[in-house]
Amino acid sequence: MIRLENVTKRYSSEVVALDDVSFEVPKGEFVFLVGPSGSGKSTLLRLINRQERPEEGSVWVAGRDIVDMPNNRIPQLRRNIGNIFQDYKLLLNKTVFENIAFALEVIGQPQHVISQQVPAVIDLVGLSGKEDRFPHQLSGGEQQRVSIARAFVNRPLILVADEPTGNLDPSTGEGIMRLLDRINGTGTTVVMATHDRRIVDAMRRRVVQLDRGVIVRDQERGVYQ
Amino acid sequence: MIRLENVTKRYSSEVVALDDVSFEVPKGEFVFLVGPSGSGKSTLLRLINRQERPEEGSVWVAGRDIVDMPNNRIPQLRRNIGNIFQDYKLLLNKTVFENIAFALEVIGQPQHVISQQVPAVIDLVGLSGKEDRFPHQLSGGEQQRVSIARAFVNRPLILVADEPTGNLDPSTGEGIMRLLDRINGTGTTVVMATHDRRIVDAMRRRVVQLDRGVIVRDQERGVYQ
Amino acid sequence: MSRLRYMFRETGESIRRNPTLSVASVITAAVSLLIFGLTLIIQHGFDNLLSQWEGGVEMIVYVNSGAGEEQRVVIEDALGQQQGVTIESWSYCDVACSLSDADRLFAGDPVTRSQLTELNIPTQYKVVPLDATQVDILRGLRDRYLELPNVYSVQLAEEQLDLISKLQGFVSTYTTGLWIALMVAASLLIWNTIRTAMFARRREIEVMKLVGATDWFIRLPFMLEGLLQGVTGGAVASVAMWFINGRWTAGVEAFPANSGMTALVVVDGYEWRVGLIVVLFGALIGTIGSGTAASKFLDV
Amino acid sequence: MSRLRYMFRETGESIRRNPTLSVASVITAAVSLLIFGLTLIIQHGFDNLLSQWEGGVEMIVYVNSGAGEEQRVVIEDALGQQQGVTIESWSYCDVACSLSDADRLFAGDPVTRSQLTELNIPTQYKVVPLDATQVDILRGLRDRYLELPNVYSVQLAEEQLDLISKLQGFVSTYTTGLWIALMVAASLLIWNTIRTAMFARRREIEVMKLVGATDWFIRLPFMLEGLLQGVTGGAVASVAMWFINGRWTAGVEAFPANSGMTALVVVDGYEWRVGLIVVLFGALIGTIGSGTAASKFLDV
Numbered sequence A, B: 001m002i003r004l005e006n007v008t009k010r011y012s013s014e015v016v017a018l019d020d021v022s023f024e025v026p027k028g029e030f031v032f033l034v035g036p037s038g039s040g041k042s043t044l045l046r047l048i049n050r051q052e053r054p055e056e057g058s059v060w061v062a063g064r065d066i067v068d069m070p071n072n073r074i075p076q077l078r079r080n081i082g083n084i085f086q087d088y089k090l091l092l093n094k095t096v097f098e099n100i101a102f103a104l105e106v107i108g109q110p111q112h113v114i115s116q117q118v119p120a121v122i123d124l125v126g127l128s129g130k131e132d133r134f135p136h137q138l139s140g141g142e143q144q145r146v147s148i149a150r151a152f153v154n155r156p157l158i159l160v161a162d163e164p165t166g167n168l169d170p171s172t173g174e175g176i177m178r179l180l181d182r183i184n185g186t187g188t189t190v191v192m193a194t195h196d197r198r199i200v201d202a203m204r205r206r207v208v209q210l211d212r213g214v215i216v217r218d219q220e221r222g223v224y225q
Numbered sequence C, D: 001m002s003r004l005r006y007m008f009r010e011t012g013e014s015i016r017r018n019p020t021l022s023v024a025s026v027i028t029a030a031v032s033l034l035i036f037g038l039t040l041i042i043q044h045g046f047d048n049l050l051s052q053w054e055g056g057v058e059m060i061v062y063v064n065s066g067a068g069e070e071q072r073v074v075i076e077d078a079l080g081q082q083q084g085v086t087i088e089s090w091s092y093c094d095v096a097c098s099l100s101d102a103d104r105l106f107a108g109d110p111v112t113r114s115q116l117t118e119l120n121i122p123t124q125y126k127v128v129p130l131d132a133t134q135v136d137i138l139r140g141l142r143d144r145y146l147e148l149p150n151v152y153s154v155q156l157a158e159e160q161l162d163l164i165s166k167l168q169g170f171v172s173t174y175t176t177g178l179w180i181a182l183m184v185a186a187s188l189l190i191w192n193t194i195r196t197a198m199f200a201r202r203r204e205i206e207v208m209k210l211v212g213a214t215d216w217f218i219r220l221p222f223m224l225e226g227l228l229q230g231v232t233g234g235a236v237a238s239v240a241m242w243f244i245n246g247r248w249t250a251g252v253e254a255f256p257a258n259s260g261m262t263a264l265v266v267v268d269g270y271e272w273r274v275g276l277i278v279v280l281f282g283a284l285i286g287t288i289g290s291g292t293a294a295s296k297f298l299d300v
Ligand SMILES: Nc1ncnc2c1ncn2[C@@H]1O[C@H](COP(=O)(O)OP(=O)(O)OP(=O)(O)O)[C@@H](O)[C@H]1O
Pocket: A011, A012, A015, A016, A017, A035, A036, A037, A038, A039, A040, A041, A042, A043, A044, B136, B137, B138, B140, B167
């Protein structure tokens, strides 16, 4: 599903965020990216949806090399990837329903698709009854559920999550992890960067550890270390 | 140094962030505020520097009731309180030195005070040699040190920290805690909101736990629970 | 359908959010386009005023109305004698031609115009001299031609033309300067409004890009907003221009007939063409301003 | 010292950051102030043109130069006879007074003016009639006074005054409309520039408030920026006005002396006063625009 081959990403001549990184994520897998601050986790995630381009190497997503993909093809690529962030990135002036519907609207989905898929995904993330609330009327955990619903409403092949539990207290974070696990269970590939030792240790999934732009560990059913 | 008396803070008729909270922090103490997301930790901290005003009760800081303090006295109050945030709030277009000097400049300190105090505090937080870097050239932990230096350069009576280690990996977070501990050792009162169980458990200081706007625990030498 | 609704909703919201900048853009665009339109109108008015002197004509010999071909032979002989000596060429402007000249000359004074008919209008010989700067020679000619039978009067261009074309040059230069400066400002403003609008919505745009919206989908509502501002400015300018032109035309009627201003009006439909041009121009700066901004700041 | 340096540095940075909006504000302010200044100048020019007719004067009897008091008795008798019948009052404008009238009337045509001296300038009787609308009576008077000895000529206001004051009214109404519209736009723009600048620096402002900067300390650099924009606009407008006025004055000299335009210039120093007013006005809108914005958006 995702394959990086000898990828090097520099932000400037001194800042080498990723240094000759190769790794592969098969369809349906759940991968944790761990490593100290600045080790390149976010950079790696941004390469997958072409928010960044590497200086060297190639990035394959869903069978396509996306490094030299022309700009007008990128929207299509991104429709296959759901993104989840530490700060949720919800639109504050839109309700829960509107936030999720927005993701379908802007890729030109017709109204009947929206009115069918949005309630389904709201149900999936456990927010039924809170459709008309605004983000500020929700707890952090609930906001993160909205952001997951928005990322997943389009049934993407891949979910990419950058420290999704970073702003949440431990028990709320665990709820989010159960949700991501359920989504992973439907066949969606999940790649998640995290600092949260407890979560990594509890889930026991594949762990890829980065340090200063290099993969220093890649372990099936791993721990945070 | 800080005293809250029967403080109630509502953001709207439904959202009661703090409900009849009373508590006191003597000079030189180190207090952790813990509690689940939305329990009112940040709100409590914002009351102390008059970013918010309570609907009921009174807030005493350094011997003054600040709830009805006229607006033109607030700057003076804030010069006695240093603020540290999860997202550092550094100015991205200024160097380390300039970021710290900025805090003195804007309260009208003359050049000779700036050129004396800034290097001293840079030394204190362990950033000597990195004065001319920009925030994006620093690790998260280093950025947080800059933000602490900025909060402390004016030698405030109180340091208020809202999840200062939230964005940092565990070992970097521990470094920040050692620094705050050192600053506390100079007589500065420190109030810190956090989710980080390891840090609270390791420090063994006073712990005040909030839940839905109410203090449910206040423990000397406490743990995260 | 869904897309269209989305677009108009977003455009509307965006305008609502930042009314001052939008209002200022529209005002500036409107004033700029108004001055632009007025410049065209004034030019046209002056052209009317000068129309009878077109083609290097420097002297007009007015012939008594009702003077037939035989009676004009004397005049044509006199003109013919000078042909090649002081006169380069001359042409006869008959009743129909003179009436059409009068249409333009008295455009602002329909009362006077209505007193001129096929029966009483003087016809004209329009004379192009060899050297227009030799005013003394022309004056000599005038005095000689005034003696001829059936000559109603003789007019020289220098008496009128010089002042008017100087005025025309002066007025157009500076009004053109003004509208160009304002047009630059209006374009910058529309550009800026769109930039500000996009900046205000950078979170939305970020999310849109992340979920795979195409650049055009993101760009269009903003371009629509710019277009709307330009067109609104153009429409306001058109209405103002139409109003001012109407007031001026009404005012000119009240001027003394000999004030030389009666031709300085535009009532021949040209004002509608200018109105259309002004709106199109507004649309153009709106689209260009917003299009550049939307393309440039899509990478927020 | 430290504060001042801080302030200028911040102001400079802020302008650098958002040049398009600043440029658009300055252009709009400049054009607005230019039209404002030109309106004043044109008004003044027209006033010059009309100055000899001030105070209800409707007829001027010009007396041959060199006619002494005894020789003017005949004229004064004739005027006295009509006093209370058709004439309300009359006054004598002696050589000095007539020369100063000529100063204004031929301001744009120094050559003609220089030919008028104490020795050859006609003096004037300025006549205020009981009823200015009774043009026929005035014409009758003119014809009678023209017969009197030592009368050089007689002029009636209606021949000149009417057209000119209509033109003056028309021109000032619409130029005033234009500059007011643009002034509104300019104020909104400066307001907006400052708002945008404050929004762009909301992080700085947040930090400043948190570390205890006073509101005035935060506000001043922004107000300085607005002031600067207004003053720059005013200065540009002043220079442009000075240039246009100069070109016009030079142009008028070349007009025919009988074009009635020779008084339509401003060379008496009034243009400098207007230049100053324009700059002050610019400063005013700059300060008001930025002051309101800075106070309103300090709670970012
Ligand atoms: N936009 C950027 N421009 C320049 N340098 C950048 C940029 N983004 C990241 N970097 C640098 O690239 C390196 C890797 O950063 P990255 O954000 O990928 O790390 P991370 O593992 O996500 O860290 P964290 O745990 O703090 O989120 C760091 O040195 C960082 O300073």
